[in-house]
Amino acid sequence: DAGVIQSPRHEVTEMGQEVTLRCKPISGHNSLFWYRQTMMRGLELLIYFNNNVPIDDSGMPEDRFSAKMPNASFSTLKIQPSEPRDSAVYFCASSFGLEQFFGPGTRLTVL
Amino acid sequence: GDSVTQMEGPVTLSEEAFLTINCTYTATGYPSLFWYVQYPGEGLQLLLKATKADDKGSNKGFEATYRKETTSFHLEKGSVQVSDSAVYFCAHGGSQGNLIFGKGTKLSVKP
Numbered sequence: 094d095a096g097v098i099q100s101p102r103h104e105v106t107e108m109g110q111e112v113t114l115r116c117k118p119i120s121g122h123n124s125l126f127w128y129r130q131t132m133m134r135g136l137e138l139l140i141y142f143n144n145n146v147p148i149d150d151s152g153m154p155e156d157r158f159s160a161k162m163p164n165a166s167f168s169t170l171k172i173q174p175s176e177p178r179d180s181a182v183y184f185c186a187s188s189f190g191l192e193q194f195f196g197p198g199t200r201l202t203v204l
Numbered sequence: 205g206d207s208v209t210q211m212e213g214p215v216t217l218s219e220e221a222f223l224t225i226n227c228t229y230t231a232t233g234y235p236s237l238f239w240y241v242q243y244p245g246e247g248l249q250l251l252l253k254a255t256k257a258d259d260k261g262s263n264k265g266f267e268a269t270y271r272k273e274t275t276s277f278h279l280e281k282g283s284v285q286v287s288d289s290a291v292y293f294c295a296h297g298g299s300q301g302n303l304i305f306g307k308g309t310k311l312s313v314k315p
Contacts, residue, residue, distance in 0.1 A: 097247075124301055135307045136248075136293065148300055184247050191236050191297045195247030 095119075097196035099185050105202045111173040114199045117166055118187030126193060127160055127170050128184040136184075142168065175203045206231045210294050210306035217284055217313050225279040225309045227268075227294035235297040237261075237270055237277040242291045242308070251279075251292070284313045 098117040106112055118125050126141040140150040142162045150160070157176070162168040172179055180203050186193040211226040229237065236255045240248040252261030254270040254277065261268050266281045277294060294306040 126302070136305055138302065138305075141302055143301060149302070186247075188301075191301070191303065192238070192250055192253065193248075193303055195249065197247050 097185055097187050097194055099183075099196035099199050101199060102197065103200045103202075105204065106175055107204050108176055109174045110203075111171065112175045112179075112201060112203075114170040114183050114185075114201070116168045116170070116185030116196060118168070118185070119194055120166070122187035122189045122194070123165070124188045124193075125162060125168050126186040126188070127168070128186065129181045130184060130198075131181045139170070172201075175201075177203045179203050206296070206298055206304045208294050208296055208304050208306035210292075210309050212309070213291075214310040214312055217311070219286055219313055219315050220283045221313075223279070223281040223284045223288075223311070225292055225294075225311070227277045227279065227306060229275050229277065229294070229296045229304075231275075231296050231304070232299065234272055237268070237297075238295040238303065239266070239268055239277070239279050240293040240295060240305075242293065244290070248293060284311070286313045286315050289313045 100115045124143050127139040129137045139152045140160045145162045160170045182198045184198045186195045207230045238253045239251040241251045242248045252263040254261040257272040259270045268279045291308045291310045293308045295303040298304050
């Protein structure tokens with residue numbers, strides 16, 4: 094099993110640019126979660142999906158953030174336009190049941 | 205609302221010392237309880253879990269017992285190693301299939 098796959102692993106961009114983070118969950122899992130981790134705020138849940146449907150997006154910081162899950166094997170988190178305060182490590186996790194399996198994360202730096 | 209409270213870090217110990225990281229939770233009913241570990245540069249991974257009162261989860265020498273009377277799930281290890289240096293997160297199952305995480309406790313073990 095390949096585990097949760099995230100791409101890219103590192104992203105450096107300039108303020109105002111669009112950023113798209115990608116996630117492939119573990120096959121057979123029916124829930125997918127996007128988290129953000131920073132030194133200041135710790136681990137924050139942004140949004141999660143169940144059977145490809147967004148269940149709770151109350152953690153999405155603002156309208157610049159959007160997430161989609163077009164099918165059971167793929168999800169994206171988009172930031173448009175990006176700002177320096179969006180710099181963080183973004184994790185995707187998937188589950189079937191309560192135990193979540195995390196990907197390696199995408200380290201985003203917005204200059 | 206649902207929440208998890210962990211002891212503040214960082215925690216610094218010498219090798220072979222005894223470790224306790226306190227965790228208490230607030231939730232409706234009796235949720236499943238988890239400890240996750242995050243090694244430097246990696247995503248979170250499940251360390252151990254307990255699904256009902258008085259259950260003891262254990263893995264890699266770490267243990268935690270589900271105490272419903274005190275709503276606690278403290279993590280313990282009898283003899284820590286340098287390789288145990290990581291951030292430890294306590295979590296409980298939420299009402300919508302998600303996990304409620306604590307803020308994490310950073311552990312540093314010195315040789």
